[in-house]
Amino acid sequence: MTDTKLDTTITGVPGTSRVTRANLGARLGPVIGMPVGIVLLLVIGTLLSDRFFSVGNLVNVLINISILGVIVVGMTFVFITRGVADLSVPATVAVGAILTLGLQPAIGTFAAALVGILAACGAGVVSGILIGYARINPVITTLGVSTIVLGIAQWSVGGVIVYGSDADAQAFVNSRVFGIPVIVIIFVIVAVIGHLVLSRTTLGRWVYAAGSNPDATRASAVPLARTRASAFVMTAGLSGLAGALLGITLQTARPAIGVGYEFDAITAVVVGGISLLGGSGSIPRAIGGLLFVALLNNILVLHGVPTAVQGIAKGLLIVGAVSLDIYLRRKGGRS
Amino acid sequence: MSAVSPLRGGWSLALLGLVRYRVIVILIATLVIAATFVPGFFEARTLSLGIDRVATMGLIAIGLTVVLIAGQLDLSGGAILALSGIAAVGLQESMGQVPAAIAGLGIGLLAGCCNGVLVVLLRINSLVATLASMLLFRAVCHLITDSRPISGIDPFFGIPLTQPVLGTLSTRVFIFVVLILLLHVWLTRMVSGRNLFAVGSNATSAAASGIRSRWYLFGAFAFSGLMAGLAGVTFGIASNTGSPVFGDTIVLTAIAAVVIGGTRLEGGVGSALGTLGGLLTLAALTTAMEYQSIPAYVQDIVTGAILLLLILLDRLTHAKRGTDVSPTALLRRLSPKRDAARQHETERTPA
Numbered sequence: 001m002t003d004t005k006l007d008t009t010i011t012g013v014p015g016t017s018r019v020t021r022a023n024l025g026a027r028l029g030p031v032i033g034m035p036v037g038i039v040l041l042l043v044i045g046t047l048l049s050d051r052f053f054s055v056g057n058l059v060n061v062l063i064n065i066s067i068l069g070v071i072v073v074g075m076t077f078v079f080i081t082r083g084v085a086d087l088s089v090p091a092t093v094a095v096g097a098i099l100t101l102g103l104q105p106a107i108g109t110f111a112a113a114l115v116g117i118l119a120a121c122g123a124g125v126v127s128g129i130l131i132g133y134a135r136i137n138p139v140i141t142t143l144g145v146s147t148i149v150l151g152i153a154q155w156s157v158g159g160v161i162v163y164g165s166d167a168d169a170q171a172f173v174n175s176r177v178f179g180i181p182v183i184v185i186i187f188v189i190v191a192v193i194g195h196l197v198l199s200r201t202t203l204g205r206w207v208y209a210a211g212s213n214p215d216a217t218r219a220s221a222v223p224l225a226r227t228r229a230s231a232f233v234m235t236a237g238l239s240g241l242a243g244a245l246l247g248i249t250l251q252t253a254r255p256a257i258g259v260g261y262e263f264d265a266i267t268a269v270v271v272g273g274i275s276l277l278g279g280s281g282s283i284p285r286a287i288g289g290l291l292f293v294a295l296l297n298n299i300l301v302l303h304g305v306p307t308a309v310q311g312i313a314k315g316l317l318i319v320g321a322v323s324l325d326i327y328l329r330r331k332g333g334r335s
Numbered sequence: 336m337s338a339v340s341p342l343r344g345g346w347s348l349a350l351l352g353l354v355r356y357r358v359i360v361i362l363i364a365t366l367v368i369a370a371t372f373v374p375g376f377f378e379a380r381t382l383s384l385g386i387d388r389v390a391t392m393g394l395i396a397i398g399l400t401v402v403l404i405a406g407q408l409d410l411s412g413g414a415i416l417a418l419s420g421i422a423a424v425g426l427q428e429s430m431g432q433v434p435a436a437i438a439g440l441g442i443g444l445l446a447g448c449c450n451g452v453l454v455v456l457l458r459i460n461s462l463v464a465t466l467a468s469m470l471l472f473r474a475v476c477h478l479i480t481d482s483r484p485i486s487g488i489d490p491f492f493g494i495p496l497t498q499p500v501l502g503t504l505s506t507r508v509f510i511f512v513v514l515i516l517l518l519h520v521w522l523t524r525m526v527s528g529r530n531l532f533a534v535g536s537n538a539t540s541a542a543a544s545g546i547r548s549r550w551y552l553f554g555a556f557a558f559s560g561l562m563a564g565l566a567g568v569t570f571g572i573a574s575n576t577g578s579p580v581f582g583d584t585i586v587l588t589a590i591a592a593v594v595i596g597g598t599r600l601e602g603g604v605g606s607a608l609g610t611l612g613g614l615l616t617l618a619a620l621t622t623a624m625e626y627q628s629i630p631a632y633v634q635d636i637v638t639g640a641i642l643l644l645l646i647l648l649d650r651l652t653h654a655k656r657g658t659d660v661s662p663t664a665l666l667r668r669l670s671p672k673r674d675a676a677r678q679h680e681t682e683r684t685p686a
Contacts, residue, residue: 143642308477
């Protein structure tokens with residue numbers, strides 16, 4: 001307990017942390033663990049199935065994670081600000097999808113998607129104000145907001161399934177530019193912007209500060225409430241974007257379209273080694289967790305493993321990843 | 336700080352009293368609304384049907400009340416419900432009906448213990464831990480049933496559960512009411528129950544005061560698992576069906592009911608009777624709105640709005656929680672002779 005210097009390796013904020021021989025493993029573990037894990041999965045997948053390491057398959061994996069990945073970027077912000085988790089993702093995804101397809105005939109796909117994203121942001125503003133300023137528990141707030149927002153979204157379209165009418169938009173999202181699917185490009189752009197905001201801007205620093213020590217952050221005149229609220233607005237907006245993309249690709253939007261995305265996003269972030277206690281983590285780590293889960297799933301699918309076993313694998317993966325993270329933290333703190 | 340100082344006049348005190356007894360206030364308000372819209376709402380049959388529909392969720396809410404008071408969260412209740420329901424129905428053929436039901440309960444308890452190990456031993460945050468176990472239990476359900484609902488051997492076996500026993504209360508409602516009253520007695524009258532509140536407000540301090548905090552946390556999860564198991568067994572037997580998709584949204588609604596009942600997610604605050612009030616409020620509200628054929632999504636809006644409003648009120652008045660708002664104090668201080676009463680109060684309050 002004598003080690004009082006700032007542990008910057010875990011926070012991901014560059015600093016002057018010293019790596020000694022004694023804490024080498026614990027310090028490097030969190031940094032190199034995920035890339036090594038992904039490479040290991042790639043090797044195992046290649047050995048187990050000859051279809052695995054092909055461009056077609058790996059691009060498919062990327063397409064599959066792109067929509068979820070957009071949400072994961074937002075969820076990472078929520079985790080780092082110690083906002084626990086945003087459970088309103090299914091509702092905001094549905095808002096994005098329903099409004100995009102519902103308003104499509106009237107104002108065009110692009111404008112409709114924009115309205116959908118803005119409406120989702122509106123839901124995020126409500127959660128953000130309640131969580132950041134009124135300091136209500138994030139779990140129950142996002143749950144309540146989720147119920148209300150989903151209800152309003154269904155009400156606005158009369159509680160039916162909405163079908164798309166713009167085949168061009170669908171073709172565009174499913175098309176490829178220089179061999180890269182458009183949907184993957186959108187995801188990469190969102191991820192890069194998210195990473196730059198988190199690592200290079202004042203807001204990013206505030207996000208880390210708010211998560212690692214709220215009291216000290218408030219004492220340093222950082223707008224704690226606004227920072228925490230912005231994380232929820234961002235997640236809601238990105239979920240809206242994900243919903244719009246999902247609606248355009250599927251050309252149908254039902255209210256339950258986003259169910260499960262919240263838990264999938266949390267799984268990816270947690271497997272990426274980002275703690276619910278906040279103050280640590282980065283977008284690349286969360287994306288790493290997302291890739292890891294996706295590759296593991298892909299290997300299981302290629303092997304014809306039943307969906308149920310994939311669920312078991314996912315559950316065990318969360319437990320394993322979090323236990324390992326807690327173990328490494330404790331070891332790193334002691335040495 | 337003197338308890339009287341932040342209060343100016345009777346209005347804020349009335350507001351505090353309103354918030355303190357919001358469960359009763361909101362319950363009465365809902366009942367009045369329900370009675371206005373639903374003819375014969377207070378007939379025993381309508382009422383008991385209303386309660387019957389929350390009996391299954393109520394059992395999960397009982398477990399959640401304990402977990403929430405301990406300052407934790409349990410998302411896995413719905414999956415445990417499905418798992419033990421499948422066990423209770425699916426094992427009937429090989430074990431007989433009663434042993435199968437007991438096995439279902441045992442599986443619920445075991446699943447709860449798994450959660451306890453994850454949270455207490457591996458020190459995983461309860462939200463993440465129960466999320467993982469929820470995925471796991473749900474996957475096991477799909478695996479053993481091949482994602483198909485299964486039926487029991489005798490559809491008449493479950494009939495007694497839904498038949499009226501006392502007046503018009505069905506057996507499962509009876510079980511639920513007895514359990515929630517027992518929980519109330521345990522939480523308010525017994526040392527171990529009071530210890531749970533201590534663990535919930537600050538587990539470390541409680542441990543320092545000689546309370547085995549970690550065992551209480553473990554016990555809370557085991558209890559919650561057992562209650563979810565009981566919910567699954569009664570639901571499975573009553574419907575003579577076990578399905579891997581049963582209870583997929585039940586936990587979030589149950590959490591809402593518990594929180595409407597005044598239990599705080601931060602731990603250390605809560606009551607069993609509050610949970611009962613929250614459940615009855617939701618039941619009355621749903622009955623009234625369904626009778627008016629209000630679409631389900633509008634019902635969701637109303638439920639969500641009530642939930643958020645109640646928590647917001649709770650939050651805004653949380654700073655003044657030291658104020659005495661017991662019924663007698665409220666009566667005394669809001670009576671016409673308020674000034675005299677306050678004089679008296681100030682004398683007694685130490686500066």
